[in-house]
Amino acid sequence: MSAQTSETPAAGTPxxxxxxxxxxxxxxxxxxxxxxxxxxxxxxxxxxxxxDLAKRKLLPxxxxxxxxxxxxxKYRIIGSAPPExxxxxxxxxxxxxxxxxxxxxxxxxxxxxxxxxSRLSFGAASPQDPSPLVSAVEAxxxxxxxxxxxxxxxxxxxTAFESVIGLLGxxxxxxxxxxxxxxxxxxxxxxxxxxxxxxxxxxxxxxQVFRIDHFLGKESVDNILAFRFANGLFEPIxxxxxxxxxxxDVPETLSIEGRAGFYDATGxxxxxxxxxxxxxxxxxxxxxxxxxxxxxLRDEKGKxxxxxxxxxxxxxxxxxxxxxxxxxxxxxxxxxxTMVAVRVEVENWRWHGVPFYLRSGKCLAASRQLVTLGFRExxxxxxxxxxxxxxxxxxxxxxxxxxxxxxxxxxxLAKKPGPEMxxxxxxxxxxxxxxxxxxxxxxxxxxxILLAMLGDQSLFTRxxxxxxxxxxxxxxxxxxxxVEEYAPGSWGPASVDRLIAPNRWYLH
Ligand code: BG6
Numbered sequence: 001m002s003a004q005t006s007e008t009p010a011a012g013t014p015x016x017x018x019x020x021x022x023x024x025x026x027x028x029x030x031x032x033x034x035x036x037x038x039x040x041x042x043x044x045x046x047x048x049x050x051x052d053l054a055k056r057k058l059l060p061x062x063x064x065x066x067x068x069x070x071x072x073x074k075y076r077i078i079g080s081a082p083p084e085x086x087x088x089x090x091x092x093x094x095x096x097x098x099x100x101x102x103x104x105x106x107x108x109x110x111x112x113x114x115x116x117x118s119r120l121s122f123g124a125a126s127p128q129d130p131s132p133l134v135s136a137v138e139a140x141x142x143x144x145x146x147x148x149x150x151x152x153x154x155x156x157x158x159t160a161f162e163s164v165i166g167l168l169g170x171x172x173x174x175x176x177x178x179x180x181x182x183x184x185x186x187x188x189x190x191x192x193x194x195x196x197x198x199x200x201x202x203x204x205x206x207x208q209v210f211r212i213d214h215f216l217g218k219e220s221v222d223n224i225l226a227f228r229f230a231n232g233l234f235e236p237i238x239x240x241x242x243x244x245x246x247x248x249d250v251p252e253t254l255s256i257e258g259r260a261g262f263y264d265a266t267g268x269x270x271x272x273x274x275x276x277x278x279x280x281x282x283x284x285x286x287x288x289x290x291x292x293x294x295x296x297l298r299d300e301k302g303k304x305x306x307x308x309x310x311x312x313x314x315x316x317x318x319x320x321x322x323x324x325x326x327x328x329x330x331x332x333x334x335x336x337x338t339m340v341a342v343r344v345e346v347e348n349w350r351w352h353g354v355p356f357y358l359r360s361g362k363c364l365a366a367s368r369q370l371v372t373l374g375f376r377e378x379x380x381x382x383x384x385x386x387x388x389x390x391x392x393x394x395x396x397x398x399x400x401x402x403x404x405x406x407x408x409x410x411x412x413l414a415k416k417p418g419p420e421m422x423x424x425x426x427x428x429x430x431x432x433x434x435x436x437x438x439x440x441x442x443x444x445x446x447x448x449i450l451l452a453m454l455g456d457q458s459l460f461t462r463x464x465x466x467x468x469x470x471x472x473x474x475x476x477x478x479x480x481x482x483v484e485e486y487a488p489g490s491w492g493p494a495s496v497d498r499l500i501a502p503n504r505w506y507l508h
Pocket of ligand 1: 252271
């Protein structure tokens with residue numbers, strides 16, 4: 001497959017204009033360096049402004065969006081945190097400069113930085129006293145003029161979601177043209193997700209709610225839709241007649257990196273599988289939507305979740321890396337999974353009998369983000385097995401690497417040159433790096449914040465979707481198998497290979 005080098009966005013991808021441009025308040029700025037819609041005026045409030053996510057992703061991402069000409073003409077960004085972490089405006093600007101310098105691909109310099117910095121302020125808030133934030137929002141709106149939208153990004157620990165939502169409701173900040181981005185994990189089981197949805201819906205209409213999963217903002221995850229639905233080549237074989245298994249494999253070499261407070265209460269299944277891997281599965285398994293607008297796209301994803309069978313604990317491996325219990329902040333004798341592998345089934349016409357294997361974990365042998373679709377063998381074995389330099393049973397795989405910048409490989413057998421009919425493994429490859437200019441690429445968070453301002457919910461999780469994913473997880477959450485120890489730097493406990501047998505992990 002030789003890759004096209006056209007810079008035209010794939011027709012109908014959520015990044016292309018139609019879905020987003022229809023959103024109220026969207027306007028196309030002539031001076032933008034990019035094509036694509038640009039949001040109307042906004043006040044953006046970052047709750048958790050001095051936290052880890054704002055430091056590594058959100059402040060650098062907003063600066064990158066500003067430099068790319070994708071933020072509104074008129075905008076303000078207000079950092080917020082509880083009063084004990086309050087900063088002055090000047091301290092927040094200095095903090096932002098430091099983290100942008102460290103984490104953004106564009107350095108905070110010159111008029112671009114001065115311009116961005118002039119839009120920053122800080123407003124502390126607690127449920128008891130939201131007044132500094134209320135004043136900061138009023139000042140920002142006055143500076144912008146007119147009636148800007150308000151975007152609240154809850155980059156706070158999940159335990160704080162409800163109190164921040166309550167604060168927005170009781171302070172009057174939720175009134176008017178407001179949108180709220182809620183981080184993950186959204187709940188920790190079905191009951192808590194329902195409770196959180198009820199708390200959110202007491203203040204916001206579902207159309208204002210953007211449950212974020214940054215995997216869905218990754219170019220290569222979105223490209224799954226283009227790969228499947230913009231080509232006539234792949235969709236006809238995208239089903240149980242041709243596909244033998246699907247793997248979604250996201251191992252990480254990282255440990256918990258000082259996040260014990262969050263991680264020990266969460267574990268790999270909630271942190272990665274519920275949040276990210278099921279969303280990717282939704283894109284892989286969905287039926288063709290009638291369009292890529294939010295409603296049909298999320299309807300089709302929802303149907304996949306409806307078709308998911310409840311997780312069978314006999315098809316789950318929970319692992320914990322040796323030494324985890326000695327990490328600072330981890331509870332003694334903790335049973336938290338730092339790695340999980342699970343086999344799930346999508347019980348519908350297209351996927352009946354095709355296992356979906358999901359794996360993710362910390363301190364594993366490599367950091368990769370891969371989808372692998374393994375195809376059935378041809379019906380007739382006319383090529384003698386001893387003349388292959390590859391094992392039979394592993395011939396055709398489509399391998400989608402969705403770590404930025406991303407690639408897609410198709411693995412197949414070919415005749416080796418020479419007098420004999422001898423086969424060798426080979427591949428056709430598309431790589432974003434080689435085929436498209438990367439200058440326009442946005443990180444997952446950048447793309448999603450932009451879509452939220454445009455009112456485009458297509459890449460955000462809907463209330464019923466997240467509840468259903470928790471629902472099918474109940475058997476595992478209520479009766480988890482014991483964790484099995486694995487050596488840091490390995491691929492997990494040996495039972496991970498048994499889970500998938502007679503198939504094999506693409507990464508092993
Ligand atoms: C986060 C998880 O959501 O995703 C982390 O909380 C994980 O544990 C991270 O490391 C992986 O995402 P990415 O795409 O930034 O590598």
